Amino acid sequence: MGQQLEDMFDDDNYPAYTMGQAAELVGVSQDFLRSLETKLLNPHRSAGGHRRYSRYQLRLAARARTLVDEGTAIDAACRIIILEDQLAEAQRLNRQYQQDNGAPHRDSDDPQPDDET
Numbered sequence: 001m002g003q004q005l006e007d008m009f010d011d012d013n014y015p016a017y018t019m020g021q022a023a024e025l026v027g028v029s030q031d032f033l034r035s036l037e038t039k040l041l042n043p044h045r046s047a048g049g050h051r052r053y054s055r056y057q058l059r060l061a062a063r064a065r066t067l068v069d070e071g072t073a074i075d076a077a078c079r080i081i082i083l084e085d086q087l088a089e090a091q092r093l094n095r096q097y098q099q100d101n102g103a104p105h106r107d108s109d110d111p112q113p114d115d116e117t
Contacts, residue, residue: 027062
């Protein structure tokens with residue numbers, strides 16, 4: 001049982017935070033978190049129907065807050081975050097593929113194969 005508890009604490013996707021806790025940690029209102037639900041976040045619901053947020057979701061909400069504070073519309077901020085997240089995942093998968101297949105790492109500064117240099 002102790003190991004399962006440790007796993008929950010280490011799991012970035014474990015829904016450990018209530019809406020009030022999440023809002024306080026991120027520094028936003030509960031309404032702001034609700035506004036992210038249809039666009040960016042899909043909080044877990046407890047047996048009683050209460051929203052529960054993970055650390056990963058808190059990071060997304062914090063990034064959204066930063067973008068909105070900088071003047072980005074909330075819809076655009078959510079789209080930016082989704083695209084950033086997709087790019088990071090694609091890069092992670094690419095690195096893993098290269099490691100698994102012994103492919104050399106290529107820096108983005110290296111010329112493309114069809115570049116004429």
